[in-house]
Amino acid sequence: MLIRNIAYFFKEAMRSIVRNGWMSFASVAVVTVTLLILGSFMLLNINVEQITQEIKDQVEIVVYLDEELAGSEVEQLRVAVIQLPQVEEVRYVSKEQALARLQSQLGELVAGYEEEGRNPLRDSFEIRTKIPEDIPAVAQTLQTLPGIARVDYGTDVVEKLFRFTGAVRWVGLAFMGGLAFTALFLIANTIKLTVNARAKEIMIMKWVGATEWFIRWPFVIEGVLLGGIGALLPALALFYLYHEVVAWTKVNLFFLPLVPPQMVLVSITKLLLLIGITIGGLGSLLSMRRFLKV
Amino acid sequence: MIDMQHVNMVYPNSVGALKDINFSVERGEFVFIVGSSGAGKSTLIRLIGREFLPTSGSIRVFGKEITRLRRREIPLFRRSIGVVFQDFRLLEKRTVYDNVAFAMQVVGASPREIRRRVPEALEMVGLAGKAKRKPDELSGGEQQRVCLARAIINQPSLIIADEPTGNLDPQTSLGIVDLLKTINIRGTTVIMATHAKDIVDRMKQRVVVLENGKIVSDEQKGGYSHHAH
Structure with a gap:
């Protein structure tokens, strides 16, 4: 041109x-x-x-463990969970930690549980997946594993x-x-x-x-x-x-x-x-x- | 230069239609196409300019079959012909000079060449003093002269004119046709559709008469009169 x-x-x-x-x-x-x-x-x-x-990034799965699980069984379970391909991170939270966290959030409302044997909570895993959309599937798999009492991820809210x-x-x-x-x-x-x-x-x-x-x-x-x-x-x-x-x-x-x-x-x-x-x-x-x- | 073979143009209401036209024009000829309105004069002229295609038949211009031109070849073809219309078709907002220069700009001529050739063309058509006027400041005859200057500016070897004197009085018309004849003498082939009887009779050129889409007569140095009804 x-x-x-x-x-x-x-x-x-x-x-x-x-x-x-x-x-x-x-x-x-x-x-x-x-x-x-x-x-x-x-x-x-x-x-x-x-x-x-x-x-979404804050959504995680909480797995409550059976009470009678021994320390080595907990470790085995942790390894089994972390080996799932979709899982990014697994954090163990003992029931004492859970109680302490609860008390720091709610204060006096939960006072009086410190004594030995009065903790109503369970040991748990807090699990994060690589992508949030995998949460429902992972939760379903976890439910089939032995030694797990309950799986919680706020089904309704997430979906x-x-x-x-x-x-x-x-x-x-x-x-x-x-x-x-x-x-x-x-x-x-x-x-x-x-x-x-x-x-x-x-x-x-x-x-x-x-x-x-x-x-x-x-x-x-x-x-x-x-x-x-x-x-x-x-x-x-x-x-x-x-x-x-x-x-x-x-x-x-x-x-x-x-x-x-x-x-x-x-x-x-x-x-x-x-x-x-x-x-x-x-x-x-x-x-x-x-x-x-x- | 132009050769039409078995050209048919079918229109729904048959006005301006053409039936089996066989017609050729040699280089340097001056040809009048005459006939009453609706006889097909205008259709014939516009077919030569490749404004549209015939229903059937062959049209060769400069040895080239123009019914088979590709879309992008049409502009190049048009550069070798100059066109003059009955209604002038000038750009009102531009000066006489710009109207003529426009035709050169469009084909990519250099500004230097434009500055050289436009005054020459205006001189040739007798408008040297009116370069800076706008079309609406000119008479009809002067406007048509601007169109003539525009038509010759790119030095075409063929000029087609569709009723160029249709809007002009007889005296002015004569001036325009004389000018076309001068252009013709300088070597440009001219084809002009008209129903201006006086002019045709006076010019003693080749006359092709169309009637209801057919060529009924084609005479060298012919006249209009004895065909008029």
């Missing part, structure tokens, strides 16, 4: 953006609003993911949590896909109007022998510029807003582990730009197809 053509394409694109000022403004506004919602939703999704991950995070992820993806599609449609329509305004010019270009790409480039560049500006604005807005949200949360909801801004904002900005530019360029191409048939 000739360099003077590139200069011509950019000049034409800029001229068209200025000439169709209101239309350009509308396109940018549409992309800005759409990508702002999209970006916010992405941040929300990332954080929900992070929080559920945090919760509900997994179902919930799965749903959040899919709804989020569907929502984002829908929004991106809407933005594409809107910018295609807006550019179609600017192409419409120049239908005569396109026809003349075709008659004097312009190639299809020569005709397309100015419009594609126009779309890419509009989409790019439309992506930059929400990226800047999100940059500022997310910093504020994280700062506020740190003070007021310190237990919520939000993803730190520097970890997500750069990639979200890149992603928004990519989406904006793609939507703009693709929108132009789509809206031009009809006009090239001369």
Whole structure:
């Protein structure tokens, strides 16, 4: 492609953006609003993911041992459990430790159990799996091992949590896909109007022998510029807003582990730009197809 | 230069249709295509410009079968022909100069060449002093001259004109046809569809008469009158 053509394409694109000022403004506004919602939703999704991950990581299986188990049998059982492929870590908690932990949490409510033989608790293993989703399966296997009195992992809570995070992820993806599609449609329509305004010019270009790409480039560049500006604005807005949200949360909801801004904002900005530019360029191409048939 | 063999164009309401057209034009000819409206003049001209394809038949231009051109070959083909329309088709927001230069920009000519050739073309059509005007500041005849300048700027070997004087008064029309003839004398083949009887009679050129989509007469140095109904 000739360099003077590139200069011509950019000049034409800029001229068209200025000439169709209101239309350009509308396109940018549409992309800005759409990508702002999209970006916010992405941040929300990332954080929900992070929080559920945090919760999942804390879920563990507690196995209560039979009371009459001897020390060597406990050790054998520990080895058997750690050898399960999905198991990450096994911690032995004697009933004395368990009682001490309980007392430190509940204080005086459980006073008076210190005396020998009055401890109602059992020795136990606290087991973490490599991935939280393996917990139900591992729990089931553990139940079949000898010397284990009871397996506890909060069945309901864990399964509900997994179902919930799965749903959040899919709804989020569907929502984002829908929004991106809407933005594409809107910018295609807006550019179609600017192409419409120049239908005569396109026809003349075709008659004097312009190639299809020569005709397309100015419009594609126009779309890419509009989409790019439309992506930059929400990226800047999100940059500022997310910093504020994280700062506020740190003070007021310190237990919520939000993803730190520097970890997500750069990639979200890149992603928004990519989406904006793609939507703009693709929108132009789509809206031009009809006009090239001369 | 142009050779049409058994060209048929079928339209649902038969207006502008063509039936078994066999017709050829040699390099350097000046040909009028005449006939009443709906006889198929315009269809014939536009087929030569590859605006659309015939229902059947062969159309060779510059020795090339243009009904089999690939999509990306069409622009290159069009660069070798100049086109003049009845409704001028100028860009209103651009100056006369820009309208002509546009046709050169589009085919990737260098700015230097554009600066050299556009004034030459404007001079040739008699608009040297009006380069900076916009089309709506010009008369109809002057606008059509701009179109002529645009049509010749890329030095095509063929010009096709579809009723170029259709919107002009007789005196102005004559000026345009004279200009086309001058271009023709310089070596460019010209094919012009028209129903301007006076002009055709006066020019004494080859005349092809279309009637209901058929060629009913094709005479060197012909006239319109004795075919008019």
